[in-house]
Amino acid sequence: MKSITTFSLQYAHRFYGFRGEAQYLHGHTGIMTIEVEDTINEGVNMVFPCNEIKKTAWSVLKNFDHALILRYDDPLLPAILDVYEQQGIKDGAAQNTMKGVDFKTELAAAYPDCRLVITRETMTVEGMIKITYAMLRDKLSISRISFTSGDNTASEDFPVRKSVDRCPYCGVALDENGVCYKCGYLKKDTEFVIRSGYERLDTECKI
Ligand SMILES: [Zn+2]
Numbered sequence: 001m002k003s004i005t006t007f008s009l010q011y012a013h014r015f016y017g018f019r020g021e022a023q024y025l026h027g028h029t030g031i032m033t034i035e036v037e038d039t040i041n042e043g044v045n046m047v048f049p050c051n052e053i054k055k056t057a058w059s060v061l062k063n064f065d066h067a068l069i070l071r072y073d074d075p076l077l078p079a080i081l082d083v084y085e086q087q088g089i090k091d092g093a094a095q096n097t098m099k100g101v102d103f104k105t106e107l108a109a110a111y112p113d114c115r116l117v118i119t120r121e122t123m124t125v126e127g128m129i130k131i132t133y134a135m136l137r138d139k140l141s142i143s144r145i146s147f148t149s150g151d152n153t154a155s156e157d158f159p160v161r162k163s164v165d166r167c168p169y170c171g172v173a174l175d176e177n178g179v180c181y182k183c184g185y186l187k188k189d190t191e192f193v194i195r196s197g198y199e200r201l202d203t204e205c206k207i
């Protein structure tokens, strides 16, 4: 089954070298949908808590929100950085507080201090899906990402390789030691916890 999360990103970009209106700088509210597929986690009766998917995705995608996204070879890039420099906002501003953690992958690099993301390829909806999957594939069992921006929508399906161990109380992924970062649950206790849960139900509810 799948747990599905949708959220929006507001950004400015352009398609450098493209012969159409999109070669001019413009902005969008982009809608991203991330689908996480796995078995049902019996403890919480869900695949994955959607707010956790959002939190994990947002930790990196925050960099794209209220940001300027330009291809590495776009001549607007040095021009804009020049202006930011003259204004003294290139390396940050007191009011620039909603920042993500910077990242650098094969496909994109984020500079949160000046709310800029530089991409290797043109940031189309297809490009954004590639960038997002590369950053999140090791963190979430993503089976599909869809992205809509203006009249453009793209979607891609990804193979889900294995089931992720999740906390039976919080639903979040356990760390490499089998520990839940939220409640401290330890995986090896599963049998005991489920058994004692049933016993409690038996006595409290008199089933
Ligand atoms: Zn656009």
Ligand SMILES: [Zn+2]
Binding pocket: 167, 168, 169, 170, 171, 172, 180, 181, 182, 183, 184, 185
């Ligand atoms: Zn937990």
